[in-house]
Amino acid sequence: MSNRLVNQAQEVAREDLDRYKTLVNDAAKSGSYIYPIKGIFYFLSHRELWKPLASKLVPYLGLYASVVGPMFFLTYLPQLAIMVFVNGPLAVFTTILLVLNESAAVVSILSKSFLLQDALLDTFDGTLVARNSTDIVANGRELKSRGDSIQRLGKALKKPFARFSVKELIRYFMYLPLNFIPVIGTVAFIFIRGRARGNAVHDRYFQLKGWSQSTKSDWLKQHKGPYAGFGTVATLLEMVPVASILFSFTNTVGAALWAADIEAKDTEMTKGTAPSLREAAKKAE
Template sequence: MAGRLADKAQEVVKEEYDKAKLLLNDAARSGSYMYPIKGIFYLISHPELWKPLRSRLLPYLTLYSSVLGSMFFFTYLPQLAVMAFANGPLAVFTTALLILNESSTITGILSKNYVLQDAILDTFDGTLLARNKGDVVAEGREVKTRGDSIQRLGKALKKPFRCFSINELIRYVMYLPLNIVPVVGTVTFLLLRGRSRGESVHDRYFQLKGWTSSKRSKWLKDHKGPYTAFGTVATLLEMIPVASIVFSFTNTVGAALWAADIEAKESHMAGSTAPELREAAKKAE
């Protein structure tokens, strides 16, 4: 009996290892983890995209400082006492990392639903316009013919960004105990948060393309590795105190750059396939 259980345990471990290896390979081949970094440099080199960020900077910083200060004041010592049992001396750092993540999550929930929603929407659409994807943006809002990529943005006809759901909160609370496990638990927690974060980065793109819920789900399932990689890097950047708002926008820019590249690839594939289909039709005649 014990031998069978041991064999079964080894089989499960191997299966999970193979899944993780495949996920990492997909992420590495896609290069998606670079898009949050590309977003930083693209935002720096395109000053017109700073406008939505500047307009919401003060309200966000006020919110973030209030949340972060309150979390450290009220929850650091209680969480440190719990983490010390498993992490020992490292608990000082892992607890601080945990609170940064918690503060980032709380601020993200509040800001993206009340403070930053329209600004992030404008940044995503503006980046697509800057990448000459006006036909895609026109599916979800009015697009003017003159001005820079932000000035050309007209009235939004669709607003895709999902409000925070109770399911996200439940998942976040479920993941928290992983931080008790030294190092490995914290890394796993960040990866799970990254996967959740990655699933929402192209909500706007999917809406502009008119994708159904089933098509969206299938796409995310088929590209789980790349989206987890993007989401993990984005989560780490947004955990940086004070600068998190800047990275919220650079991550949005990075997501839009990725969407533009996906769009360009699909257009190229469609363009190269059409002549082949026409040639096949002629031969059939």
């Protein structure tokens, strides 16, 4: 009986490993993991895209400070007691990093839901305008004829970004204990967060395209690897304390650049073999 269970466990492990290998290979072939990095350079070289970030920087820092203080006061010592068994003397420093990352996650969820929503929307649409994808942006907002890519943005007719999600916060803290497992646990935590992050990066693009929920789900299912690759790199960047707000905006720019390339059929994803999916997308248009 025990041998049977061991064999079944090994079979499940092999299946999971093969599935993750496929995801990684698909992500590598698509090049999606590069777009968060492209977003950084594109953002830095296009000063007009700084405006939405600049307008929210002071309130964001105030929110960050109001979260970090209580988090250290309430969670540092209890987590230190656990981390001592995992990291020994280094626990003093690793626990500080852990609390900072937890704080960044809480701030990220709150800020994206209540503080940064409109600014991120403007950043995404502004990047598409800068990439001359004005036709698709016009599906979701009014556009002015003059000005830079941000000044041309008029009233938003549709807003796709979801408000505060209790489930997202619960899911974060539910998987947080994985970080107590050295290396493997942290990698698993980042990957799980990355997959969830990746599935949401093109919500605005799908809305502008007018895709139905079923078409959107089919597209994401067909391209699990690329979106997991983008989401994992984006998650790593947004885990950087304090600078997470900057990377939230550069990741948004990267997602828009990726959408512009998909729209121009200039990615491996759109060159691949998925005729039925492409046909469904055409019908949705």
